Amino acid sequence: MSRKPLKILHVALLNSGFAADFCRMHDECGDYSRLVTLYRNRMGFAEDICMDYKLPEGKVIEFWRKIKQNGVVRSRSNPKNPQESKRYHYFRPKNFAEKEYFKLVDKLREPQVEKVIQENNLDDYDIIHYDFALDFFRNSQQAIKWKKMGKKIVCCYYGSDLRIRGVIKELEAVSDLDITGEYDHLALNPELEFMFFPYDTSELPPKKNSNSDKVRIVHSPTNRQFKGTYHVLTAIRELGKENDNFEFILLENRPRQEVLEIKAECDIGIECIAGDMGGYGYGKSGLEMLGMGLPVITSMPQEYGEWLPENPFIIANSAEELYQRLKKLLQDRSSIERIGASSKKWVNRYHGLQAVNSRLYELYGQYKIIE
Numbered sequence: 193m194s195r196k197p198l199k200i201l202h203v204a205l206l207n208s209g210f211a212a213d214f215c216r217m218h219d220e221c222g223d224y225s226r227l228v229t230l231y232r233n234r235m236g237f238a239e240d241i242c243m244d245y246k247l248p249e250g251k252v253i254e255f256w257r258k259i260k261q262n263g264v265v266r267s268r269s270n271p272k273n274p275q276e277s278k279r280y281h282y283f284r285p286k287n288f289a290e291k292e293y294f295k296l297v298d299k300l301r302e303p304q305v306e307k308v309i310q311e312n313n314l315d316d317y318d319i320i321h322y323d324f325a326l327d328f329f330r331n332s333q334q335a336i337k338w339k340k341m342g343k344k345i346v347c348c349y350y351g352s353d354l355r356i357r358g359v360i361k362e363l364e365a366v367s368d369l370d371i372t373g374e375y376d377h378l379a380l381n382p383e384l385e386f387m388f389f390p391y392d393t394s395e396l397p398p399k400k401n402s403n404s405d406k407v408r409i410v411h412s413p414t415n416r417q418f419k420g421t422y423h424v425l426t427a428i429r430e431l432g433k434e435n436d437n438f439e440f441i442l443l444e445n446r447p448r449q450e451v452l453e454i455k456a457e458c459d460i461g462i463e464c465i466a467g468d469m470g471g472y473g474y475g476k477s478g479l480e481m482l483g484m485g486l487p488v489i490t491s492m493p494q495e496y497g498e499w500l501p502e503n504p505f506i507i508a509n510s511a512e513e514l515y516q517r518l519k520k521l522l523q524d525r526s527s528i529e530r531i532g533a534s535s536k537k538w539v540n541r542y543h544g545l546q547a548v549n550s551r552l553y554e555l556y557g558q559y560k561i562i563e
Contacts, residue, residue, distance in 0.1 A: 198223040198562070201314055204323035206231040209448075209476040210350065210373075210389050211323045212238060217390040221549040226312065230328065235414070236448035241312055243304065243328075283358040294330040301328060309334075319561060321346045324353045325363060325370070332362035339366040344561040346370075349377055349384065351475070352418075369559040375473060375496045385555055390548040391476075393483035393539055397456045404439060407522055410458040410486075412443035412451055412477050420465040420491065427465070427514035431522075438522060456484055459528055460521060463490035465514050472496075474505070482539045487531040489517055501542070504535040 200218050204211040207229050218225035227240040231247060285291035305328045309315060320338055325347040327335045339345055347363060349372040359381075364370070372378070373389040409428070413419035421442075428440045441458065443451050455461070461481030463474050472491035474482075481488050482504070489506045497507055506521075508514040521528055541547065556562045 195222075198319060199317040200225040200319045200321060201317035202227045202321045202323055203326075203328065204229050205326050205353075206233045207237040207239060208233065208350065209235075209237050212240075213390045213392065214321065214323070214348075215240070216392060217545040217549050220392075220545055226314070226317075228308065228312075228314070230326075235451075241308060243301075243308065245301075281358040282361045298329040298331055298333070305329070305334060315341065317343065319344045319346060319556075321348060322363065322367075323348050323350065325349050325360060325367075326353065327360070327363055330360070332360055332366070335363050335366050344368045346561070348372070349374065354380055368561055369555055371555065375499065387551045387555065388542045388548055390545050391479045391483065391539060391543040392545055393536065396480065396483050397452055399485050400457045405437070407438045407460060407525065407528070408441060408458040409438055409460045409462065409518065410441045410443060410455055410481070411462040412455070413464075414444075414477075418464065423465040423511040424462055424514065426511040427518065430511075430515050431518055435519070435522060438518075452480065455481060455486070458486060459532075460518070461486040461488045462514070463488055465489075465511065466491045466509050472509075479539060479543060482535040485529075485532040485536045487521065487528055488535060489514060502538060504531060504538050506531070 198218070200215075200223055202211050202215055202225060204227060207227065211227055211229070215225040215227045229239060229242045230245050232239060232242050232244055285294060315338075320335065320343050322335065322345065327333070335345055345363075345367045346369045347367045349370070351374055354372070354374075354377050370381070370384050371387055372384045373387060375386075377384055378386060411419075411421065411424050413421045416422065425442075431438070432440075441454065443454060446454075458481075461478070463478040463481070464472055466472065472493070473496065474488065474490055478488050478490060487504070487506055489508050491509045492500075492505060492507050493509075497503065497505070506517050508517045553562070
């Protein structure tokens with residue numbers, strides 16, 4: 193029996209890749225979706241409707257962000273044992289100036305938001321997904337308005353939104369379903385529903401054989417602190433003292449398509465190693481490398497590795513462990529291809545569009561978003 197397609201709108205801070213993957217999944221599985229982003233992504237991900245807001249920049253702003261990130265993560269997270277992490281916190285402005293800043297920004301945004309909604313008929317959508325669990329406005333006034341119009345609201349947490357910023361209380365109050373793809377979030381908020389984020393490996397360039405006899409190892413952090421790049425570089429330096437049959441590639445601040453093309457010529461991927469700010473597990477970069485058939489090394493607490501079904505990851509929770517894992521792979525090159533093959537199969541099985549869409553529809557039904 194055929195069903196009427198759902199109209200699903202995604203509102204995201206920016207397109208980190210996952211938001212667009214959700215829209216692609218909706219469309220390919222028979223629904224209709226659009227994506228509205230507040231800020232333009234600098235990594236080359238495609239935009240749909242972009243508000244093109246400008247982030248405050250400058251040395252003082254960056255310094256202030258780092259202070260907030262360091263303070264919140266270190267006080268709330270235990271990357272070696274996420275079950276010891278404290279429960280999530282609600283977002284609150286840090287001082288009077290920040291409070292007034294958000295009030296002013298919300299007021300200034302109103303005309304543009306209303307114009308975008310009218311021009312693109314966004315009031316016609318059935319379900320509103322708030323990626324990063326953030327509305328157009330810090331006071332969530334649009335989400336509250338849509339809720340009163342009978343729309344279903346879904347909040348999706350990606351990472352630092354829950355760990356650092358905290359939950360927007362007004363948005364939480366109108367949300368019908370809260371989801372995450374991050375294991376440690378389940379300790380911060382046991383009421384979240386876990387689901388694998390969608391990913392389609394068909395977007396990836398084909399794996400290529402490099403012209404070098406050396407094993408190519410790649411690491412592509414978007415944030416060195418979260419990804420523990422210092423530990424990665426430490427391990428690579430130690431490995432290089434006794435082994436010259438590898439090439440290390442550090443990819444930063446390059447267009448996404450260029451990054452994908454380079455990864456396709458690599459043999460081993462490093463996702464993150466005991467990130468200084470709580471980072472572990474895997475994200476978009478890890479999925480790309482797995483999908484290309486690369487063995488991926490990452491930090492992962494023992495209980496996470498046991499909980500994550502059939503996962504192909506090579507676990508390293510320190511620079512020393514990373515050194516040992518790389519050394520073993522270089523000594524047994526046949527294992528690189530074998531592990532890589534299982535990596536791609538795992539991504540397709542658990543992150544494939546049909547599998548993830550089925551899980552999402554299951555949650556839609558469970559939380560009365562659809563009948």
